[in-house]
Amino acid sequence: MLFLPSVHFAARTAFIAMGLIAVTRADPTGTNPGFESGLTGWSSSNVQIVSTKVYAGAKSLALRNGFIQQTFTGLTPGARHAVRLAYRDDTSQTWILSDARILIDGSVIGAIHNGQDQEYLVPGGFEFTATGSTATLRIESLDPGQEGFLLDEIRIVNGGLPPPPEHAWSTLAVINDSRGGRRLANGSFEDATSSPATDPDNSGPAGNPHLTGLALPGWRVTRENIDLIESSGANPPQGSKAVDLSGHGPGGIAQTITSLQPGAVYTLSFRYARHTSWGRADMTGEVFANRRRVASLVRTISQTWNQSYGLKEIPVLASAEGKLEIELRSTTIDQGGNIVYDDIRLNPGGDGLLAWSTFHGVTSGLEADDDGDTLANGLEFLFGSDPKVPTMPPVLQAGTLRVPVSGLARSQGYDLKLRTSRDFATWLDACTPGSGMTLLSDTSAPGTHGERLFRPAAGEPRLFWRHQLVAP
Incomplete structure (x- = not known):
């Protein structure tokens, strides 16, 4: 960015206005990118x-x-x-x-x-x-x-790769059946695609389009290409179409849902089955939420669309900005077919601890300590800290103990208890008579990340405290 000043004089007073002008940086330079000069430069x-x-x-x-x-x-x-x-x-x-x-x-x-x-x-x-x-x-x-x-x-x-399309939560179709939730934009893949004759990202053939870029309405194809199966032979559970994420190789699709509750847990769900062709080996895939892998998938030859579509449910977390980028990928690299997907939905709520643990790639055991910082994962969940990065427990600062408390953890029924002791033998709940600790304020609430402020009693000669997880 380049700032160019311009000076204006009025009534003997100078005013300087800063004009903001965008400067586009040229792409990196290479030689002979299209091989028109043979192998010159390579x-x-x-x-x-x-x-x-x-x-x-x-x-x-x-x-x-x-x-x-x-x-x-x-x-x-x-x-x-x-x-x-x-x-x-x-x-x-x-x-x-x-x-x-x-x-x-x-x-x-x-x-x-x-x-x-x-x-x-x-x-x-x-x-x-x-x-x-x-x-x-x-x-x-x-x-x-x-x-x-x-x-x-x-x-x-x-620059990086282009982002997937964004869709506001309020625009997603509400589904009133036993599974409930809202279907993602074109989450059952029924929307019409453009013609292979006019869209360079649709390589056809008619009735079985292989798509890349933005050729699949509502989604961005993030890798290779994908196969939109428009025939009833795939037995789609919703409508007449389903998506095979390996078009001619391992592809992927993504979209972003916006206007969600920041940091809240949602449950992503979809129907999936193995393609009937391409031998008998397992077919595999992955699911990402906000660019973190949250599930690895396998469908066997006994789980094809001729048997039935399984239901997969995955708890995921919205970002602090209230966004959720969802991506499904094929990881089968030696076959032209893959897991077939249909009826992709998002429901508010779910297992928040599992969603948090999956997002960070740690075990969901409350007593585990993946980063070895002596704070168990359960306490890291309550503090809202990263369980893979060593974290110092809250310490006294200017006579006040500031304890962060996760709104996600509280919404799941978890809570934090502070206990005090003067001799490591007898422990009392903070704020009870004789505990030597007073609660000044608490801005945390279910769904709202905040902090609790404690202060030791004046003149307290020696006081120890520890944090205790209270599970639902």
């Missing part, structure tokens, strides 16, 4: 420049089972960037996916596994944080043979 091994099946211009790169590498300049240290590229499968073997991975400065930031061979995929990209003003990009094949991906228009751009 180091490589076992690749080939081709002039058929190109994405843009007159040439593209056949990665085969080799690699390409180039150092880009002009990055902003500490800022988010993304690798963008166009790719398509170029194997002659039906039902075989091509595989490659993307590295920045030797660290893997993503992988592509896809079998789409009709046209190029141009997904959102692969995020990373620049450690300096330069970055070495390497794309290497994971295929053993001489066939693999075709690549074109490889770039590094400023």
Whole structure:
């Protein structure tokens, strides 16, 4: 951002107005991103420049089972960037996916596994944080043979991946059945998609569209592409459509719900089943809430859509801003089909301790101490602290003990009891006669994070205290 001052004079008084002008920073610089000059600017091994099946211009790169590498300049240290590229499968073997991975400065930031061979995929990209003003990009094949991906228009751009669409809680449809809740925007995937003939993010075919970008109404496809199954053969439990998160490779979808109660627990639920095709191996997936993994999924050959759709319920937490970004991903990298989803909903309420524990990636045991700071996870839950980052217990400051209390924990029926002692043998509840401790104020409440302020009695020569979890 650039501030340009302008000076105005009136009645012998000078006023300085600051004009705010946005300055767009140029994307990092690379050489020959579309291979129109052959391999100029790239180091490589076992690749080939081709002039058929190109994405843009007159040439593209056949990665085969080799690699390409180039150092880009002009990055902003500490800022988010993304690798963008166009790719398509170029194997002659039906039902075989091509595989490659993307590295920045030797660290893997993503992988592509896809079998789409009709046209190029141009997904959102692969995020990373620049450690300096330069970055070495390497794309290497994971295929053993001489066939693999075709690549074109490889770039590094400023900024992270585009965010998913946002939908206010009040706009979601209320479902009045035994399961209840509100269905996510296009949560049963019935909304019409645009035509493959007019939408570059819809590769078709008609009746079985494979989608990327924003081609699935209400959602952003976050990885690869997905398969919208429009036939009744998938036996969708709601409506006539369902989503297979592996279009031609492991895809994902996301949307964000806004205007939720900040920090509150909700229950995400959906129906899911295994695709009937693609062999008999298990199919797997993951669920993320506000970019934290909250569930790993498996559907076996005995759990296909021909048997029944299972119901999955996951307690999740809204952010402090009252937002919840929900993402479902396929993690099956060697099959073109995956778990099929339908009827995705969100209900207020749920198991707050489990949601908190899952969000932080710790055991839900109240006595566990994952960060080894002597504060059990149950107390960390009550304090609202991070159970994976060592935390100091509340200490006396200026004669006052300030104890944070989580509104989420209180809404779940948990509470905090402060107890005092002068000899470590006899313990009294704080604020009771003879305890030597007075409660000054309490701003906490169920659903409202606050703090309790205590003060030791004047002239108290020695007083110890400890915090005790009170479970519902």
